[in-house]
Each structure stands twice: as structure tokens, then as C-alpha cells.
Amino acid sequence: MKVLHIITGLGIGGAEQQLRLLLRELPTDSAVITLTNPGAVAEGIVADGVPVTDLDMAGNRDFGALPRLATLVRQGQYDLVHTHLYRACLYGRFAARLAGVRTIVATEHSLGAVQIEGRPLSTGVRALYLAGERLGTATVAVSATVARRLERWGVRRDRIHVVPNGIEVGRFAFDETARRAARGRLGLPRDAFVVGAVGRLAAGKRFDTLVRAVADLPGAHLLLIGDGPEQGRLRRLAEKRGAAGRILFHGACQDPPPLPRASGVTSGSSDEPSGGRPGGSSGGTDLPALLAAMDVFVSTSPDEAFGLAVVEALAAGLPVLHVTCPALQDLPAEAAPGARRISGSVPELTAELRQFQDMSLRAFQETGPRRLPVPAAARHYDISHSAEQLMAVYEKAVHGPAPTREAS
Numbered sequence: 001m002k003v004l005h006i007i008t009g010l011g012i013g014g015a016e017q018q019l020r021l022l023l024r025e026l027p028t029d030s031a032v033i034t035l036t037n038p039g040a041v042a043e044g045i046v047a048d049g050v051p052v053t054d055l056d057m058a059g060n061r062d063f064g065a066l067p068r069l070a071t072l073v074r075q076g077q078y079d080l081v082h083t084h085l086y087r088a089c090l091y092g093r094f095a096a097r098l099a100g101v102r103t104i105v106a107t108e109h110s111l112g113a114v115q116i117e118g119r120p121l122s123t124g125v126r127a128l129y130l131a132g133e134r135l136g137t138a139t140v141a142v143s144a145t146v147a148r149r150l151e152r153w154g155v156r157r158d159r160i161h162v163v164p165n166g167i168e169v170g171r172f173a174f175d176e177t178a179r180r181a182a183r184g185r186l187g188l189p190r191d192a193f194v195v196g197a198v199g200r201l202a203a204g205k206r207f208d209t210l211v212r213a214v215a216d217l218p219g220a221h222l223l224l225i226g227d228g229p230e231q232g233r234l235r236r237l238a239e240k241r242g243a244a245g246r247i248l249f250h251g252a253c254q255d256p257p258p259l260p261r262a263s264g265v266t267s268g269s270s271d272e273p274s275g276g277r278p279g280g281s282s283g284g285t286d287l288p289a290l291l292a293a294m295d296v297f298v299s300t301s302p303d304e305a306f307g308l309a310v311v312e313a314l315a316a317g318l319p320v321l322h323v324t325c326p327a328l329q330d331l332p333a334e335a336a337p338g339a340r341r342i343s344g345s346v347p348e349l350t351a352e353l354r355q356f357q358d359m360s361l362r363a364f365q366e367t368g369p370r371r372l373p374v375p376a377a378a379r380h381y382d383i384s385h386s387a388e389q390l391m392a393v394y395e396k397a398v399h400g401p402a403p404t405r406e407a408s
Contacts, residue, residue, distance in 0.1 A: 003082055010041040143165075195294065318371070
């Protein structure tokens with residue numbers, strides 16, 4: 001099966017890195033077009049052996065990109081077009097139709113309770129989304145929670161398929177050697193209590209509550225993995241609270257880590273390779289090693305579509321505190337005994353972390369770093385299962401439902 005994936009951008013982000021993981025697992029002849037920003041994840045996909053073309057779209061209203069995209073779709077003679085993220089879903093569905101491709105799957109990665117990719121859920125956003133959705137064949141929701149939101153938004157239930165996000169579970173297994181090495185590179189003491197968090201540094205993630213809570217815990221350190229527009233404000237907050245030396249801003253981390261560079265990303269507007277944009281994690285430390293350096297993981301975001309970072313932390317054996325996580329809310333509580341839901345208030349978070357700090361200090365003095373067993377929730381979301389489920393959606397979209405035998 002020949003499949004084209006169209007995505008809004010390929011900088012470091014959850015949907016972007018999820019696409020890369022799926023491409024490694026899917027038994028399809030795949031290619032990728034990014035509307036803009038062929039960043040670090042684009043280079044990773046190319047290094048994995050999948051071609052990436054940069055459409056070099058100028059912005060949301062660059063309508064001239066539509067015929068260029070349709071031409072690329074038509075030239076590729078694809079069996080199926082799969083779109084990812086809001087802008088790519090709109091332009092990709094229209095382009096596929098113009099190119100004569102009628103089998104179109106779209107994944108909804110980012111539909112929250114009150115926003116979609118940072119856009120408020122206004123009447124206009126909903127109307128435009130539904131107009132594009134009707135041009136497709138099927139819509140994939142990354143969690144059962146997102147599927148329910150889509151149905152409430154007006155997407156027909158029979159068009160919605162749940163294919164959860166996935167991770168390479170085995171890669172996150174705790175490695176004490178990696179922990180010591182990561183802490184050494186990051187300048188963290190071997191016996192320090194380290195709180196960790198991963199995500200885009202945006203206002204909606206509420207990392208400011210985590211900075212405040214850690215600042216109120218003498219001796220505690222915070223390791224923040226990610227970048228974004230709130231970084232400057234969070235740094236100033238740490239300084240104001242007298243904790244600047246204990247709050248470490250690592251920057252974004254590409255996961256899986258980049259392989260040796262292959263040929264560059266192709267430009268959709270010329271025959272010359274664009275060469276891609278620089279990116280990747282700082283300091284050469286991959287995400288499993290960074291998680292190994294932590295003692296407890298916290299997700300302060302009140303609005304998520306899945307909660308991939310929480311699942312990765314559980315796979316690393318970390319105890320987890322989270323405000324919301326659809327990935328866990330869609331499973332029985334016993335699937336993740338090491339995870340606990342919190343309100344996200346600073347006093348509550350400070351009190352919870354103080355308990356973990358006391359336990360961590362005792363454990364280090366007695367037996368060294370302690371890790372929990374990998375829970376069923378982490379294994380449930382292995383990327384190989386996600387790829388199998390997505391292939392079933394592809395087969396149904398291309399060939400129709402499997403015939404059933406009539407009762408004799």
C-alpha cells in the first residue's frame with residue numbers, strides 16, 4: 001500500500017515524533033510532506049529511510065500552496081493520504097480530492113476540552129474542521145476521550161476510529177548507569193531529589209505551578225524538558241522565588257534520538273534539497289536517560305488529548321503526579337498504580353513532592369535509586385499495537401469492511 005502522510009510541521013513535538021515512530025512500524029510504502037518547518041523530526045524521518053518534502057507554505061492563508069500540494073499528491077499516485085494536525089488536515093483533504101485520491105484518513109492529535117493546538121474551540125474553528133472532515137474517509141482519535149470529543153463536535157460516530165498513541169516501551173527501561181551519566185552531564189548531584197516534566201513551555205501547560213512548588217522545597221531540583229514561548233517567564237519566576245540554581249531548562253529533546261544524517265529534505269517548490277533545519281536535544285542526552293535522572297514525574301497540564309509524556313515516565317518506572325491524562329483515564333486504575341491524579345494547586349503539589357523527597361532520600365541512603373515495575377498501562381500503549389490498529393483502519397478505508405459469512 002502506497003501512503004502519503006501530510007503534516008503541518010516537523011519540529012520537535014508529540015504528533016510529529018509519533019508520526020516518526022509509526023513510520024518505523026507500518027508495513028507501507030510511505031512518503032511525507034510537511035507544509036512548513038522541516039525541523040529535527042524531518043531529518044530523523046529521512047534518516048530512517050522515508051522521503052520528506054517541504055512544501056514551504058508561507059502561512060495559514062497561503063492558498064497558492066493548495067495546487068502545489070495537489071500536484072505532489074497526483075504525481076505520487078498514492079492509494080491513501082493520511083493527514084496530521086489542523087492545518088494539514090484542511091489543506092491535505094482538499095488537495096487529495098483535487099488530485100483524485102478518495103481514500104483519506106486524518107488523525108486528530110490535539111483536540112482538548114477547550115482548545116485545539118492552542119486555538120480556542122470557537123464556532124468558526126468547529127465549522128471549518130467539520131467541513132474538511134466530511135471530505136475524508138475516516139478520522140482517527142488518539143484516545144477514547146478524543147473520540148468522545150469529536151462525536152460531541154459533530155463527527156459521525158461510524159467515521160471515528162480510536163488508535164492510541166504509542167511508545168517504544170523497552171527503550172525506557174531504567175538504567176542506573178545512564179542515570180549517573182545524565183546527572184553528571186546536567187550538573188545534578190548524585191543524591192539530589194529531582195522532579196521532572198516534559199512538554200512545550202506554553203501557558204496552557206501550567207509549568208509555573210511546578211516551578212513555584214519546587215521553589216518551596218529546599219534542596220529539590222526541577223528538570224524541565226522542552227522549549228517554547230514561556231521559557232523566559234519561567235526563568236524569571238525561578239529567579240524571583242530564589243530557585244534559579246535549582247531549576248534546569250534542558251530544551252527540547254528529539255525522541256527517538258536522531259540517526260546519522262541521510263540525504264536532506266526535498267523542497268516542494270524546487271528541485272534543490274532544502275537540507276532541513278537544525279534541531280535535536282541539547283547535550284546529547286536522550287529522553288530515556290533524562291527520565292532516568294528524575295525521581296518523580298509531574299504533568300501540570302489541565303487539558304490533554306492523550307498524555308504521552310506520562311506514559312513514557314511510567315515506562316521508565318517513575319511515580320507520576322498528573323492533573324489530567326486521557327491515556328490513563330481510559331484504562332482501569334490498577335493499570336497504572338504508580339500514577340496519582342492531583343488538582344494542580346501549588347500547596348497540594350508542594351505537599352505531595354515533599355513526601356516523595358523524604359522517600360527518595362531514605363531510599364538513596366539505603367538501597368540507591370528506586371524504580372517501580374513497568375505498569376500494564378505502559379505496555380498497553382506499545383507502538384507496535386498502535387501500528388497494527390492503524391493498518392486495520394487503512395485496510396478498511398482502502399478495501400472496505402471485510403465480508404461476513406451469511407448464516408446458513
